[in-house]
Amino acid sequence: xxxxxxxxxxxxxxxxxxLVTAESDATLDVEGVEGATVSVVSTDxxxxxxxxxPAAVETDSELAVKRLLVAHQRVVDAAMDAYxxxxxxxxxxxxxxxxxxxxxxLAARADDVRAGLDDLAGHREYHVTVEWADEAxxxxxxxxxxxxxxxxxxxxxASPGEAYLREKQYESALADAVADRxxxxxxxxxxxxxxxxxxxxxxxxxxxxxxxxxxxDAVTRLAALTALEDEDALGEALxxxxxxxGVTVKFTxxxxxxxxxxxxxxxxxxx
Amino acid sequence: xxxxKDATAVVDLVDVLLADGAVLxxxxxxxxxxxxxxxxxxxxxLAGMTRLSEEGIFEAWDEEIRNRADRSTxxxxx
Numbered sequence: 001x002x003x004x005x006x007x008x009x010x011x012x013x014x015x016x017x018x019l020v021t022a023e024s025d026a027t028l029d030v031e032g033v034e035g036a037t038v039s040v041v042s043t044d045x046x047x048x049x050x051x052x053x054p055a056a057v058e059t060d061s062e063l064a065v066k067r068l069l070v071a072h073q074r075v076v077d078a079a080m081d082a083y084x085x086x087x088x089x090x091x092x093x094x095x096x097x098x099x100x101x102x103x104x105x106l107a108a109r110a111d112d113v114r115a116g117l118d119d120l121a122g123h124r125e126y127h128v129t130v131e132w133a134d135e136a137x138x139x140x141x142x143x144x145x146x147x148x149x150x151x152x153x154x155x156x157x158a159s160p161g162e163a164y165l166r167e168k169q170y171e172s173a174l175a176d177a178v179a180d181r182x183x184x185x186x187x188x189x190x191x192x193x194x195x196x197x198x199x200x201x202x203x204x205x206x207x208x209x210x211x212x213x214x215x216x217d218a219v220t221r222l223a224a225l226t227a228l229e230d231e232d233a234l235g236e237a238l239x240x241x242x243x244x245x246g247v248t249v250k251f252t253x254x255x256x257x258x259x260x261x262x263x264x265x266x267x268x269x270x271x
Numbered sequence: 272x273x274x275x276k277d278a279t280a281v282v283d284l285v286d287v288l289l290a291d292g293a294v295l296x297x298x299x300x301x302x303x304x305x306x307x308x309x310x311x312x313x314x315x316x317l318a319g320m321t322r323l324s325e326e327g328i329f330e331a332w333d334e335e336i337r338n339r340a341d342r343s344t345x346x347x348x349x
Binding site (some may be wrong): 037069072078090091126127168223231234238239242249250251252253254255258259 | 272273274275276280284285287333
């Protein structure tokens, strides 16, 4: 029998879903990426939720990537049920090597991981997206700004030669006023959420790529870190936003605290 | 209002899965034809999609989380 080659050892890697508070190794009753068995590799009171990583993801179709994302989320959800709020790891991350390599990686960062988990314990992430129908927003703008009514009247009264210019003036003023009302609604929404949540961040995409089709016109998109027991209070606070004419509030969760996970990239620098 | 966690909500979550969460620098990432598939590349790869739910896989997941919600309140925290 020959020893496995360095190359074959090296080729192995472990997909990492999230990090949890765990005293011992375990397996999770959930299907991982590509149907893999999901294990919790623990050390020093913390655990990495992992499964053997696929060597490559087939991307001839987008389906494989979507499957990976769904599997990722499914495992994070199962880990959250079993261990409480996890530190989610960015999807598509793997650690080179076998389970021992994961344990070594985790041991080098155990203090930071534990601190992060303790900080997030008992909390969940919720997403809030607010949309405002154009007509309702325009009506609110008119209500707040009498000059708009006057400008609109000048369009109707204008001679044919003047009408185009007047209309442009009115449209520009209306757009400004609507933007103003939307900014106020966004600020008020944030205030409502912040009155309950421990922390609130904007969910603006950083690179301009978003899958949230239809959200392009959203007045605001927020992520809120909230204690589990405050979920009802957060919903009640949002009722105060949703009650307004033409306003739609999308309220989703509870999610793992993706938007509030700490940086963990320095732990192994000197290891 | 009550928060929802259905298939539509998961589509909304995809951005977050790829953009957020702890980033483990210097570790390997899944590769696609020898090209590392990190979050941003995967996002670009998927950017053409307008309806992630078309394949039905999000619905399957939706069903699963509903079943799990029936079994557990999800409150394993201290």
